[in-house]
Amino acid sequence: MKISDRLRKYSPWLLLGVGLGVGAAVVVAFEQTMHYTSQDAFCMTCHQDNAGKEWMQSVHYKNPQGVVVSCASCHIPHEFAPKMVVKVGAIKDVWGFLQGKISTPEKYEALRLEMAQHEWSRLKTNGAKECRQCHKLEAMDNPDMPFVKDEHEAALKSGKICTDCHQGVAHTPPGKAEVAQHP
Ligand code: HEC
Ligand code: HEC
Ligand code: HEC
Numbered sequence: 001m002k003i004s005d006r007l008r009k010y011s012p013w014l015l016l017g018v019g020l021g022v023g024a025a026v027v028v029a030f031e032q033t034m035h036y037t038s039q040d041a042f043c044m045t046c047h048q049d050n051a052g053k054e055w056m057q058s059v060h061y062k063n064p065q066g067v068v069v070s071c072a073s074c075h076i077p078h079e080f081a082p083k084m085v086v087k088v089g090a091i092k093d094v095w096g097f098l099q100g101k102i103s104t105p106e107k108y109e110a111l112r113l114e115m116a117q118h119e120w121s122r123l124k125t126n127g128a129k130e131c132r133q134c135h136k137l138e139a140m141d142n143p144d145m146p147f148v149k150d151e152h153e154a155a156l157k158s159g160k161i162c163t164d165c166h167q168g169v170a171h172t173p174p175g176k177a178e179v180a181q182h183p
């Protein structure tokens with residue numbers, strides 16, 4: 001049998017095999033990229049001197065339980081479609097970074113409120129799902145502060161989301177650069 005005949009004979013299987021191999025490699029690369037770009041270290045490459053520094057001072061990094069809440073758990077949705085929206089949006093941030101949009105503390109401060117508003121409205125559209133992954137308002141009951149339960153019961157009824165009342169839970173709240181972190 002000539003080599004070309006042999007190839008012809010096997011080519012559908014060869015093609016399928018190669019196709020599956022390439023497909024698998026693409027899926028793995030995609031998963032790896034998704035995973036890598038969700039890690040704090042990745043976020044820190046650009047946010048070390050701003051959002052990241054503030055986060056490390058906040059209750060979501062430093063608390064008696066030693067629970068470190070990652071950037072991704074608040075900023076990156078778990079479901080595929082909303083996650084993709086955030087990831088594709090991040091391409092704009094890479095571009096913004098290259099343009100030097102947050103290259104100095106002054107520039108960052110000037111942009112802070114606008115950025116925070118983007119995040120608040122994103123959380124508004126999903127009812128602050130990311131926060132509720134850890135915090136259950138229904139279950140929050142502090143005997144030392146009974147008004148917290150009342151406050152949250154009212155919040156649940158009125159349809160308010162966490163960031164309507166709690167802002168700056170991981171960063172300096174906008175407009176209050178000189179004021180200490182939440183609480
Ligand atoms: C390549 C640099 C870079 C990396 C890496 C990066 N960011 Fe950003 N990020 C920026 C820049 C620049 C802005 C300002 C965006 C703008 O308005 O163009 C920004 C803005 C944001 C905002 C405000 C969003 C908005 O819509 O205004 C959030 C939230 C944010 N980043 C979170 C993250 C998280 C979480 C990670 C890690 C998963 C991350 N960033 C990784 C550069 C980066
Ligand atoms: C991965 C889990 C997790 C996520 C996601 C999360 N939190 Fe928390 N949160 C914690 C932990 C842990 C603490 C610290 C508990 C403690 O020691 O009081 C905390 C503390 C708080 C506190 C109390 C602050 C204080 O001074 O005691 C508030 C308010 C809060 N979180 C709001 C939020 C909001 C708003 C979001 C969403 C933007 C959010 N959290 C997302 C785990 C989480
Ligand atoms: C209507 C306003 C309002 C909304 C909406 C709201 N809270 Fe609160 N929350 C309060 C007040 C007021 C307190 C008590 C004072 C404080 O710690 O800021 C409180 C306290 C807390 C505490 C501290 C509890 C303790 O016992 O120390 C946590 C954690 C918290 N809220 C998380 C959340 C999360 C997460 C959401 C969204 C799922 C949310 N809250 C929605 C008003 C609100």
Ligand code: HEC
Pocket residue numbers: 040043044047051052055060069070071072073074075112113115116117119120163166167168169170171172173174
């Ligand atoms: C506990 C949830 C939580 C964690 C953890 C968290 N963020 Fe945020 N982040 C928020 C919320 C909510 C806002 C909207 C503004 C606000 O309420 O303070 C925000 C705002 C921002 C902004 C816009 C600027 C500003 O100050 O409002 C950037 C950039 C950002 N986050 C990046 C990060 C990065 C990078 C990390 C990890 C190093 C991180 N965040 C960790 C909840 C979180």
